[in-house]
Amino acid sequence: MNSFDTVLAIVLMVLLGYIAKTLGVLREKDAYSLNKVVVNIAIPSLIFNSIYNSEISTITALLKMPLVSVIISLLIGIMIFLWTRLSYYDKRRAWSIILPTAMVNSGFMGYPVVLGIFGNAGLLRAVLYDMGSVFVFLTMGVLLSFIFGNDYRRILKRTIFFPPLWGLFLGVAFNAFSLPLGLISHIIDYLSRAAVPLIMISLGLSLDFKVIKSSLRDAAIVSTFRLIVSPLLATLIVTLFLFSGLEKSIAIIEAAMPSAMLSMVLSIENDLDINLTAACVFMSTTLSLVSLPLIIGLIA
Secondary structure, three states: OOHHHHHHHHHHHHHHHHHHHHOOOOOOOHHHHHHHHHHHHHHHHHHHHHHHOOOHHHHHHOOHHHHHHHHHHHHHHHHHHHHHHHOOOOHHHHHHHHHHHHOEOOOOOHHHHHHHHHHHHHHHHHHHHHHHHHHHHHHHHHHHHHHOOOOHHHHHHHHHOOHHHHHHHHHHHHHHOOOOOOHHHHHHHHHHHHHHHHHHHHHHHHOOHHHHHHOHHHHHHHHHHHHHHHHHHHHHHHHHOOOOHHHHHHHHHHHOOOEOOHHHHHHHHOOOOHHHHHHHHHHHHHHHHHHHHHHHHHHO
């Protein structure tokens, strides 16, 4: 499947979820159940499969990928932070848009896109890039807990037991020690295949254009940083890091992904403006269905 067909298939699956919600076949709250299946079962299986079936030497050679992810998030976060200061935003409003700008959806959106276009070799690189996003999630959670006086131990505990991380660790361990899987390999393979359609349908169920209208200006600014500035920064950084070929393409595409859904989790936990954060997430996600095919067409 070429890049155009892959992106079209993904867009149609998102549209299927949205139509199912519109027709009442599924409800918006069903996305919560689908997400639990994705996060706790399907994505960990997908990650495990990718790591287990790769050469350890290849994984070691790609350890710059999470570093690039963190650097891009840091730079984008600093840029939007400075913008909120120049605009005299209060602390609560400022962090409500810093989160969706700095946190990228390199897993939920990144995995399906990269897997469809570049196959398992691309997915391995996307997984490692996404590990940088997990680090950003942990750092943001701890930082906000200090800023707003919350219990940072909760975010640490949740991250330690985050199933995708265990998919990574177990994949590396089973690979390094050449542990056989037997029948389990078939089960994991079936579960892995469920990840992409469930993610896309869940995303379609979550789209809410009414939320976007409530914070149009801020959401447009965040979307600009996430979908345009971020991949441009990635292009510069991967050039400085001497990336080439598949690593360069994956890093730029992952950097072009929309705001992470997990930013809404941190917004809720820290009593920020969840409607504002949600508007940023949903607008960047909706616009990414247009921007991603353009970026992929330029580099893939």
